[in-house]
Amino acid sequence: VGRARGYRQANLVVLPADTATEFLAYCAANPAPLPVLGVSEVGSWAIPSLASDLDVRTDLPRYEIHAGATATTVDDITDAWRADLVAIALGCWFGAEGALAEAGVRLRHVELGIQGPLFRTNLPTNPVGRFSSNMVVSMRPFATDQVERVRTITGALPLSHGAPLAFDEPLQLGIANPASPDWGEPLLPEPGEQPLFFACGLTSGLALSEAGIDFYITHAPGSMLVTDHDERAAA
């Protein structure tokens, strides 16, 4: 899972316009997992405020096209593009990760070269229209004496999901087995470490799937949209 260091990355969601407004309302109601970084005009593949020459149809390495219950992975969505589609870019955690690494905070999942564990929780999101899934979170272990620094650094980056959630026990989130994540790879705290849970942009994928939206496109796992923005900017 490579990332372009220094530039803010984003989750991509492409939706028909008649669903996009409702989805944007859902994002506004849930800014921790779903911070909106940019939105295209209806029918447009550009989001010039995020990246001057962006073409969301071709600039990501891989996409998932969701149609009914089927997901197809492709490396170009030009043929799937329609005049009623809207592209939405949502914040992701890499900005926080960059800021933590720069501050000298140890990130064990980075040392191990893995994304780390992601869980579906029992925390409801604020429902809007058809969208009402539970929140997806990432779990990352930190040295206990660095937890306050992690809270301060990530709290200043709301577009990267902000501060960790106010829970530090997996069971409080309905996670019965922390060694068995729903996505990503297992990574358990070692002695002297504490797990922190962060709202995760994958909440969008779960919400879209559970809402029964007929047709939508997302980035494929790890194939983020790369913007022109500095990932350490607060806004």
Add this chain to the structure above:
Amino acid sequence: VGRARGYRQANLVVLPADTATEFLAYCAANPAPLPVLGVSEVGSWAIPSLASDLDVRTDLPRYEIHAGATATTVDDITDAWRADLVAIALGCWFGAEGALAEAGVRLRHVELGIQGPLFRTNLPTNPVGRFSSNMVVSMRPFATDQVERVRTITGALPLSHGAPLAFDEPLQLGIANPASPDWGEPLLPEPGEQPLFFACGLTSGLALSEAGIDFYITHAPGSMLVTDHDERAAA
């Protein structure tokens, strides 16, 4: 101009759904003047994530209904409501004002009981579709030795327009006569004070007006939407 201290207030914009998506894209491209706090479902007057029992048709003191070139001020928009309307709440500066007052920063416009001067600048916003107005800013005078504190405090509140702009001379913003604001009341810096300029939510009104949108509704000046949220929260 009274305000409900402690609760985050918002600018209200009500738009037909077929325009709302484009307007939300414009907001996402311009988060400093247009931070999106909440969006209703299509046809709904509720934004439960902002205020549990909100009815945007009746809960604000006064509204402006814009139809063609005509603006009508009313105290209830129930009769004007339509099944295709979407309500959008945008951040306003009162949260920053509350945080500054709490930190003991002198706010002369508050002492004088005025809103203070607002200007149309020569700074373009990031255009999206039909929306492309210049930015509206507020100008507030602060004691020179408090400017850094003001930057720090407001920079932590992106939903209240965040830190001041990186300009401190009116002419840099195309403001030829700082004594003659486009909206609000004049308030000039005194010796030992420096003016700071903040992105202003009134940019939305200018953008809607210049875009030639046929029908939209906004709060009337000073008659904000009051949410259930703490105005000092960063996100």
